Amino acid sequence: MSIIIITPEIDDPDIVSSSVVGLTIELTAVGETEPHSHRKAQLLYVTCGALTVEAAGGIWTVPPQCAIWLPAGVLHRAHASGRIVMANLYIEPNLAAFLGESCGILFIRPLLREVILAFASNPAFLIAEEERRARLSEVLLDELRDAPLEPLRLPMPVDRRLRRLADALLEDPTARFTIEEWGARIGASKRTLTRLFQRETGMSFGRWRQQLHVGLALQRLAGGDAVTTIALDLGYESASSFITMFRRHTGASPSRYFGEGRFGVGSPELRSRYLGG
Template sequence: MLLFNRIEDFQGADSLARDISAVAFDLDTDVLEQAPHSHRKAQLLYTTKGVVTVHAAHGLWVAPPNCAVWVPGGVTHSSSGVGKLEIRCLFIEPASAPDMPADCCIISVPPLLREMFARFEKMPPLYPLGASRENRFIQVMVDELTHARREPLYLPMPKVLRLRKLADLIALDPSLRSTIEDWSERIGASPRTLTRRFKEETGLSFGKWRRQLQLSLALQWLAEGQSVTNIAIDLGYENTSAFITMFKQALGQTPARYFAD
C-alpha cells in the first residue's frame, strides 16, 4: 500500500496565479491512498490508466480510465486507487468555470478533451494571460469540460448510523443474497421503514443502491485484473451473463469493451 501525500505539488497548483494549473504523476502500486484534504480551487482528477475513487462525506465517486472526478473547491475528500495509475489533476479557479456542478460528479473524457489535456500539460505553468493563444485555448477547454457527459458512477452513503452500518456490511460481503426482509430483521426495522429511510438518505431505492455498489466494486476489481467470472461470483450473481447485462445496462458496454476503449 502506498500513502500518497504530494502536498507541495498540490499546494503549488492550488495557489498558482492562473485559472488552471496541473499536476501529473504515474504510479505503479497495488493500492494508493490519500489522506482527507481540501483545495481552494476546484479539482478535476483524471485517470488514463487504473481506477481512482474519491471519498467525501456523502458518498464516493469511481473514475475508470478516461473518466474524471470533479471536486468543487473547499470539499473535504480523500482518494484511493488500484492498478498501475496514470493520473492528471487539473486545479480550476471556480470563477473561470461557473457552469460546472456545485457537487462532486464523474465526467466522461472523450478523445477531444484527452488531447486538450495532453496539450495543456506541455504549456508553461505561468502561461500568458489576456488575449494570448494559450489563454483562449484554456477557455475553449473549460467550455468542452462544462458540456462533457456525466457518468452514473456515484454511490451515495447514508448518514444515519444504523443505515451506514448496513451499507458497510453489504460492502464487506456483496455476494450475500439477503432480501430486504433479512436486512430489516438484522437492523431492527420493518421492511417498509428500511425502504423508506434508505431512499430518504441516499436518493436511491435499496435495490438501485446495491447495483451502484456492485458497479463501483466491479470497476475497481476489473482494474486490478480480476476476471469477469470471478467478479460475477464475488458480487453474488448466479451467472456471468447476468453480471455482464447489469454492467452493460449501466455503462452501455460490456466490461471487456469498456476497459478496451
C-alpha cells in the first residue's frame, strides 16, 4: 500500500507548534500501515472509501463522512481495502480533553466537515495565518463538543486461543463453523470458548461474528457493492437473511443505512446492543 500525503509541506504534525494541524492523506490499493502513535490527538475523517482502524483492543470501521477519534498516544494501524482519502487533524491533547481517553466514531455534520477540510487542505497557510487559525480552532472545538461520539467497535479478544479464532474469521469471514467445531480446531471446549468470549469481548461468539459481518458490510457498501453480492460473499443463504441481521444490529436496512446521515438510527435498545459501552 502506498501512502500519499497530498499536503506535503507538513513533515511531522507532532512537532509543529500549532495547536491544530491538518493533513490530507491518500491510501492506495490494499494494505495496512505500521502500528504507530502520535503525541497529539488525532481526528481521522474519511472523505472517500471506508477505513478500518485497529486500536485500543478493538477494530473500528470508519465509513465515508465519519471520523475516528484517537486520543494522544494510542497505538493504532489503518487497514485499507481500496483507495481511501482522509482529512487528518492533529490536536494538542489538552484542547480536546472533553472527548475523553477512549477511541470513538464521530458523526460529522456539515459545518464540522467544512472546518476539518479547511485545516487539512491548506495547513501551511493556516499555520502562518494565526488569527484565522485561532478563529477556526474555536469553531472546531465547539462543533466537536456537540458531535455524537460513540464507541462503535469490534472488541478483539486477548486469549491466544480466541485470538486464533478471531484472526481466522478476519481472514475468512465466510467460515461457518459452529463454536464446537472451532473449539476442536483450536483446542478448547465449547464451554471454555463461550465463557472466554463473553468475558473478553462482552458478547457471545455468535453476536461477535455478526458484528464483524456488519463492519465488513459497511466497507463494501461504501464501495458501492450490491447488498446481494455482500450477503452471498459473507456466506449468507440469501440477501433477506443478511438484511435481517444487519437491521437487528444497526436499526436500519443496508439501503437506508448511509442515507440516515449517521449511525445509531434504531431504538435505544438496538443502539446499546451494537454500540456497547
